Amino acid sequence: MRRTLFLSIALALQATATTAAAEPTRVSAEAIASQPLDRALNALSRQTGLQFVYNTQTAGNPRTPAVPAGLSADAALGRLLAGTGLRYRYLNETTVTIESDAVGTEPSSGMVTPMAVAGTDAAPLQAAATVEGVNPQNLETIQVTGSYSRSLEQAVDLKRTNIGFSDSIVATDVADFPEQNLAEALQRVPGVTIERSKGLGTKVNVRGLPSEYTMVSINDLATASGSGGRDVEFDMFASEIIQQVTVQKSPTAADEEGGIAGSVKISTARPFDYNERKLVVSAEAAHNSISEKVDPRFAFLAADTWGDWGGLVSYSQSKRTNRTDSTSGINFRPMSRFLSASGTRGTQAQAVLARDAGVNIVNRNNTDETNLVVFQDKVGDRVYLNEQDKWGATASLQYKPSSSFSLTFDAMLGGYDATEDEYDAAAYSASSRSTLDTIHEYDATTLSEYGMVVLRDVSYTATQHEMLSKERINKTDYSQYSVAMDWKGQDWYVDAMAGYSGAEKTSDYSNLKHVAYAPSRTRWTGRSGETVPSTPGGFDMYNASDKYLFEAYETTLEKVDDDKYAAQVNVTRMLDLAFLPALRDIKFGGRYTDRSKQRQYGELKITGPLAGSSAWVNTRTMADSPLQSIGDIVPGGAYTIKDLDWQQISNGYARSAFRYDGFYTPFDAGQFYQVDEKVMSLYAMADFAFDIGHVPVTINAGARYVDTKVNSFGYHPIQRPDGSTGYTDTPVSKDGSYDDLLPSFNMTAELSQGLLLRAAASKVMMRPALTDIAYKRTASWGSYRFTDGNPELKPTYAKQWEVGLEKYLDNGALFAASYFRKNIDGVVINSLTGVVEDVAVYNANGTLNGIFDFDVYQPVNAKGSYQVDGVELVAQLPLGMFTPVLEGFGINANYTMLDSSLAGESDLGIRTPMPGLSEKTWNFTAYYENDRFDARVSYNHKDEYVESIGYDMYPIWRDAYGQMDVSIGYRITDNIKVSLKGINLTNEITSGYTMDPSFPTMYEASGRRISLGLRADF
Template identity: 65%
Template sequence: MKSTVNVRASSLLAGVAFAALSAAPVFAQTAPVAEADASTAAEAEANAIVVTGYRQSLREAIDIKRETIGFSDSIVATDIADFPEQNLSEALQRIPGVTIEREKGLGTRVNVRGLPTEFTLVTINDLATASGSGGRDVEFDIFASELIQSVTVQKSPTAADEEGGIAGSVKIRTARPFDNPGLRVVGSVEGAYNSISEEIDPQFSFLASHTFGDFGVLLSVSKGQRTNRTDSNSGINFRPISRWTDRGNAQTDQALAVLERDAGIVFDDVGDPDEVNRVVFLDKVGDRIYLNDQDKLGFSGSLQYRPSDQFSVTFDAFLGSFDTVEDEYDAAAYSASSRSTLDVIHEYDDTTLADSGIVVLRDVSYTATQHEFLSKERITETDYRQFGGEMNWAPGNWEIDLLAGYSSASKSRDNANLKHVAYAPSRTRYTETGGETIPSDDPNTIDMYNSPQSYLFEAYETTYEEIEDDKYTAQLNVTYNFDGVLKRVNFGSRYTNKTTERQYGEEKIQGPTRGDTSYVNERTLADSELGYVTEIVGGKDYQAGDLDWQQISNDYARDFFRPEGFLSPFDDGQFYRVKEETIAAYGMADFEFDIASMPVFVNAGARYIKTTVRSSGFHQVQNPDGSTGYTDEPVSSEGSYEKVLPSFNAHIELASDLLIRAAASQTLIRPALTDLAYKRTASWNEFRFTDGNPSLKPTYADQWEVGIEKYLGSDGLLAASYFWKNIKGVVQNELTGVVEDVTKYNANGTIDGVYDFDVYQPVNADGSYKVSGVELVAVVPFRWFHEALEGFGVNANYTFLDSSLTGESDLDIPTSPIGLSDNTYNATLFYERGPFAARVSYNHKSAYVERIERNMYPVYRDAYGQVDLAVSYQVTDNFRVELQGINITDEATTGYTMDPAFPTTYEFSGSRISLGVRAQF
């Protein structure tokens, strides 16, 4: 009896396994069965189990790539189920040129071709989506990947695109009923185990779709929990010695004396920041444990009316929630406390960073280190929703498409920090993987991890923030088709209206009752209920060092110090609203003709964009009555810009399976709305204010690309391309002013001192910089080498970047742009034959600049590689068992300041093993 299993890429992923790689690049296709004589083939057909899931999805995706006029790559799922990663961003990381940023072991934002995340435009069903981040970059971790039908990364724009995105555009599409006509019911359930938290998290997904006559309806839901523990020895950063040399007191005298005595350092001009800021020490060393509990719920629905191939109306809905509670338990030593200074320099390094003239004090005893025990709680709730309507009508040679939609996200952040402090002499130094604080030789020193009676309660700090992010879109697109060389003319217009609004407040509670200060400097850490942190969070021993220490749990802190129902009241001075309206009109034409019997396809067009931005908020001004202090006054600003953006895409078929592509365009990416906002953020320990800048303009790019693609029948692909971008007006933070005589207070209300604060703002940097790169793709079935290797194959890609840009260091230290990774590569080894499938994947991203510490010292996220594994077995026609492993080698996340000799981060988030069952009827 013939047994056929239809395991489509349409398979529901809700969870686990079948494909840590099912998100792999979409180029490989089904390897044909080796030829045999007719009788053998007939017998094989009668007994074979045909598996079409992953292979079918790859076939569909490769068709998209081949037929697209420009450069693009895709992931396709014929139903809800082909993204079994932890979230959507991790599903995308195996597409050529796509990498992700990880935060505590979880993929969050997407980079295309190594460029910063804010250079990428993201749409869902052709609508630019809101995520509540307040920026342009989308937080992919909020979206349930099980609700996604397909994702295409478009790397060369056309005139009809909303924006090109300097890096590229990520186009997400949710499922629709006529994608697979008829009745379908698909569901899956899984349990996932984290190796550090030792928790098992449930997840399920369900999809039901039915078409009846001209109508179709689809509903899907995904619900999942994730408990992840991250252990980290981190927060280790450079601090310039000007921390003390600028004070002009006894601390300054001692610091200068110790520098000369122990390191032979004497400044020519102690008032010259360029000289003094090149002597640095370890500002702060922390050991911390994070426990992150996530609850993700997503729904998608689609109604379609499709009486014919020439007319259809679709309504899509995509909504859900993403709620997290993160507990952080932090034991840290702040060497640069306001009452401290240098005591003894045990070791310094004047050679590693000699090219930058920087001397690093590697091992130092300090006179009064600020030791801190911090119990932090962060509660974040995000609700997102998107509704869209689309009409497609093709009367005769005409095609008329209407699109309208609304995208919105609401986010709240309720944060608390219980702070206990002990001032005492200590010794802080670098270790091989990070840093540590140990007792010094001073008789008044303490063992910071085991002296709870030495820590005084300082404050229970609370903040509360609400962000509303809304966007409305309407578009009309009209096409007329011809029969000659000119195949079609397309023109249209688009209107978008985007608004971001933010409220923020903070308050320090000085005792168990709001406003009660009687416990300040009296209550110690030992007076509260303590527990070992590994017992509070549960799971294994601390992974980043041989340590354990006692702290106050967040449950106890909330119950004792925080009044019931309390939220920090909003501060009018922290409010801002940014509204952006854009009107666009575009036109383009497609041409098809032959050159020496070789088909040529050309698309050329241009888009006109006019944008108006209105920013409102508050700004600090000196009190009008002449008294000391500042008053928040409302302020607003309006600006506009317009631009014509041409585009060109073409390809020529040298042979039926050999294509050459070319593309050129001008494109832009708009500044983050948070950068446009009227607001001032204070960094008290850095003596800095950061302001928004309503006058920011977009970042523009001129770009071109050329590539060659060799299609290997239905089996694979070899491709290579070279791309070049000239980027102008990149947004950087620069010093734009100084606020004099700012009074800085300690947490207990005492005055720390009066200082001049630098003011930094985002600005469009002068000049331009160039980025060029090479992208390679190889998908090869091993059956080609020997028939015994039937079912085996490899899918690999590599992206290399070269950039002329140097970073924004005030010390003129050369660095790559923030977020730009020089090279990335992904390799997937897979086996699929009969009911069994297995894949192992390795994804690598090279080191990149994560931030510029104090606008002076580049801090790098180290190169990172991760191994994922997936195995599945089709038990019956309707049921499949799936096993998946993420980061199975338990790789650590590491970072450093300028050179690996000065580590900043040593972090473990563990591996994740999932077991699940999928059913399809």
């Protein structure tokens, strides 16, 4: 029986080829390694948008040689078929036949024998058969739709054909896993980890480096963010509207800067990705185990083409209600807090230390002594309720009159509204009224290598007990528009883009604060800390609402506007030079960006029923307001961390009762800043392809010149003779500039069939955070210190190289291993940069306190370099290759290990890794799927890492964290699928400690999340 293979990629919302794959001009920097003809044609089809038809009986499935980087579709086909006895022929603009040189169709007949079809969609089969004269009944077809294994194969193809080191996930892996946002989808990419906050992935770390070291772009346009830095807040992006994400780890000269950690390149869909009308609708309901709320999620995509035109729209909306129970805030506080106090507070602390712990402090004002004795700063029991409303939409209008030209308009819009209620019952041990009473237990051995003594269990004279009702309302609106043109001539390729990316973020924060002072005893427990009454005068802090006095209703308001305009053009010239046959093409281009970020901030305290009134201070108690049990004030019932219950004032009541008519939080002129940044960059690079013996080699080499100009301004503080503080009447501005040349080199060599040696080297940079560039000055009058921004900051640079081996098997399996090194220069630190002499400081009553010299601290680029070494391992293995019994089973795993000399800044000289850097991370996914059923189990793990450095002295660690997620799907019909997904099924706890696990800082539970969904494809 004649067996004809029909290979297809059914592009749906959650199983699509990448937008880049559909654009013919984007193949110029790629290469297809040696592999069977059917796989090579499928890869080339995804890159060019062409559909290939051939007779498998006549053509067979020979192995094809490697295709050099930078070839047109015609040149690539010529190289693929060289020596196979096959030829290619265009039937129309999008369909190409592969046939024998000796046996083929006469041009006049218009008929061919039954053919296999390699193309970008299954749907055109009938049409192609009609054009070709193929009887569809003679075709035995295999069709893969919405398949996880197929998405892995596509990701492998992208990795294989890229000239540099990269890893990708495509739509099925982005949106069909149980992720809550784009950050959580990215955690499955080798070398990528995420930072979690209250059960939600928020920021992305590539190869263990901080999130601000990663460059992020959407449809080739660098993404604006509402943050104060350059890192992108991934939690605001809905994963359903994303079609593909590639993490580029070794840049080319054509890439915008590259990023020290890497570049995250996000693509959305375009209409000509599909060869037929497409409509996909999905709906989901998710349940959180702690809040016990059910949250809806909805998405759809619609695409169609008509003649030369195509249109696509997609939309996603979701709500999320997540409750987190936590003990936290249990950090170290240096004993200088008490010892440096005047009067009996300082002397009593000194005496108690000597009496109960045998610690003799010689000089109470010598921080070299006092910082080595620590106690608990605060113990808090907290409940968070986080409610999110997120929506995102894309639109694309495409004009494509031929395979050689397209003009595309892309738009991406979204909104992210998040309201977080925090109810906090806390005991602030370091109260300004308090000091040591009795030390019940101390530890002079655990941290003895640093000369530190930790007071484990202490009674205090006047602990500040706090009941805090906090509300954070964040609203982010983002938008992105771009126009892209692609043109392909016989020897020239040109693509150009112009676009805008903008984000506007508003943060409204309030804190209703009631306090009560009384003796208490605070100590570490097995996994957190606790506060109990001490006598005489102590009380049960959880059940004494009448003792808590109103202190203030604090409000802050912040608004950030981030706008970026960009334009670029890329030109490729294909070459076939007799004197230099290895040179395949040269590529050159330029990019101009204009970015402006503006920040406004203000704060105000309400202390009475009218503006300026302080009638409530120390007169109104917490009992004077309606109270609710913590188990009733948030959904989900009782506090889950401890056997505790307490009452607080809801944020809803606080907002209505404490904000008087006409209240608003004014912006503070002194906190305003604006940064304008203009960048011009030019690049040139070349692609080479040649054979060394029987080894095909491809090389990409080039350089990018970047010229940057910065203007930053803000207001500077002044103190008037009457004792009041204010700001300069006009902004104070300053310019900065820098330029550099960034070379890059990438190489692949196919040592044997399917075995690739890959190497790369480059110089990359990451620009400083805009908050550090902002030329504003803040004053600490009591500390005689000014803190300035620094527009003259230079980027942080890295010289990096990587070498690796990748083995590709015919069934889509992949084994890869690479070693990389990064030498990082110019890390930004805060440093003393000058002194302002003879600054007059006035008392509150207007009298002169004195004339002082003020130290000026600024962020600067540190001298010296730091080194990061790493190993990355990847394995993708369909188990059916071993035995038919395991057909449909497979694993997908990766492991990254880092060794870094990067040290956190500790004033005590404690060497720590850079905050956020985890030495070991790994992901493991096991899956099974057939025509109707699929199941996946995924576990991701991130080793412990330094989260921050408390008081610039004490490293605070986040414990290692592992999470198991599960997805099960069943296809009811060919068009309808039902799925059951689970996030954090093992209900993992987030925890941390200061310097040693016996000093825990937090214990946080966010629960598991179970969802049921339905998807329909038409």
